[in-house]
Amino acid sequence: MSRKIGIGILGCGLMGGIHAECVARERGAYLVGFQNRTREKAEALARRFEGRVYGSVAEALRDPAVEAVVIASSQQAHAEQAIAACRAGKHVLCEKPLALTPREMEAVARAAARARRVFMVAHQLRFHPVIATVQRARRRLGRSFHLDLEWGLRIQGAGGRCWEDYRSGGFFMELGCHLADLARHLMGDVRHVAAGALRLDRRRVTEDFTHALISFHGGAIGSLVVSANHRTLRQGLLRGRLLGEKGRIDFTVYPYARAFNTATLTLDHGKSLFVPDTTVRPLAFPRPRSLFRVYPGFYDVYQRQMAAFLDAVRRGTPPPVTLDDGRAAVGIILAAYASQGAATDRPNLARKAPAYRADAACHPSLA
Ligand SMILES: NC(=O)c1ccc[n+]([C@@H]2O[C@H](COP(=O)([O-])OP(=O)(O)OC[C@H]3O[C@@H](n4cnc5c(N)ncnc54)[C@H](OP(=O)(O)O)[C@@H]3O)[C@@H](O)[C@H]2O)c1
Incomplete structure (x- = not known):
């Protein structure tokens, strides 16, 4: 295993915790830090998994140790966070639904196309x-x-x-x-x-x-x-x-x-x-x-999903569930x-x- 991929979790509710657990079980990745609207939930995951706590999404995205983010916030926040993550050059695993409107989805797609990083949508039933x-x-x-x-x-x-x-x-x-x-x-x-x-x-x-x-x-x-x-x-x-x-x-x-x-x-x-x-x-x-x-x-399924995401990041290949699938x-x-x-x-x-x-x-x- 050559290097470990640093992961930031945006949104620390139920799914943020599940994704963090998946990262913690992967040998090729590690949890860098956590961000949540209500800071206490990020602090709780940071204690459990030993990571940093970020005061804002922007702060998380400025951290060079964060190579990829998992967006596990509520759906109203997905598009904004996904666009910001793409602009910061991070790989993204975004919870479903990708976004809520065609305009939001178009904006995410444009940002992802420019970023040329892995963008996967979390449809784990596959x-x-x-x-x-x-x-x-x-x-x-x-x-x-x-x-x-x-x-x-x-x-x-x-x-x-x-x-x-x-x-x-x-x-x-x-x-x-x-x-x-x-x-x-x-x-x-x-x-x-x-x-x-x-x-x-x-x-x-x-x-x-x-x-x-x-x-x-x-x-x-x-x-x-x-x-x-x-x-x-x-x-x-x-x-x-x-x-x-x-x-x-x-x-x-x-x-x-x-x-x-x-x-x-x-x-x-x-x-x-x-x-x-x-x-x-x-x-x-x-x-x-x-x-x-x-x-x-x-x-x-969540573990397999995370492994597939990390594999795509490592190899630079398209993920098994693409942004277009989420769209x-x-x-x-x-x-x-x-x-x-x-x-x-x-x-x-x-x-x-x-x-x-x-x-x-x-x-x-x-x-
Ligand atoms: N794939 C699956 O099986 C599955 C299952 C369940 C949910 N989901 C999806 O995963 C996402 C999270 O669901 P969840 O069940 O984890 O919900 P949750 O427990 O309510 O957690 C959502 C987190 O997002 C934060 N948040 C809420 N609104 C926000 C906003 N406008 N800006 C930034 N952060 C915000 C919340 O912060 P606060 O602490 O401040 O409220 C909360 O910690 C949703 O999109 C949901 O549809 C997927």
Whole structure:
């Protein structure tokens, strides 16, 4: 191992801590320092991992020992911090969503193009062993024509970044951008998006249930459902179904435990209309150790993501999840918001103003 890459963490909440832990486990990197809006959280991580505390993002970016930054602040801060990091010549691993508006994303892309450093977006589900297994097995289906992804959570709160206003992105932005990225990862680029959204909890300002219908450039179609009020699915279960000419793959990814992570291949031999003529078999996938207590069912996806980022920095190669991937995922979400806002007379189940048209129009990119 030639040299260690110095990492600065910007944003020291839940994800800042997880990323710091990943860096600490990498032999080829070390934590230089921490910055957070509320200084105490940066101090806490600095004590835990032995690093410096910066009073501002600018101070962190002036530190020559910081070769790369992880942006783990709230999404409203991503674009500004990413642009500043690129201008300072740092490599960037940016939490999702990359940014909240097309203008912000364009500005980040311009800064990154000038910087010519590694810029990766944290869509860690691509590193999940179930997803890798589905990706490998899908050729057995022949041409696949439909992908269905559904992520159901039951969240009781009505405050915070998801619910208070669209200037923080909205709930579909928060979770749906992972599904949007996954859809592109499995099926390719998206051509069209149409969505309907509901606000089932009347205390919330933004939507808490979204169903987006998407079509892919290759001709396949798909559906993304993200819910914060799901009472019929296990809390946090992500369920997927891929349909192809020769069969289907059903899979589940479960963040909160190692159990319920599954993938099943069903092949249709098609000899009889009335008697099931299929073979159904579970697909084996490696079950690596779960390193993180918060999302043990993600196995070590955050660690693999960090290793991939560091590898790209070391080799000077494109990262496995690029800035354009992050941009495309946000683009799908914004298209869903736009299409939902364009639908008139759709009653809100909570029967409370503003109607969806007005909700969506609150989104900074659509106002
Ligand atoms: N990839 C994943 O699996 C995953 C999972 C969860 C979250 N995320 C994403 O990761 C990011 C952080 O989420 P989190 O759960 O770690 O949130 P969190 O615990 O609330 O931490 C966010 C941190 O960002 C700081 N911050 C908030 N607004 C800021 C602003 N305007 N300028 C600068 N700093 C600001 C906060 O500082 P204060 O202490 O002053 O509030 C807080 O310490 C979000 O973009 C979220 O969407 C990703």
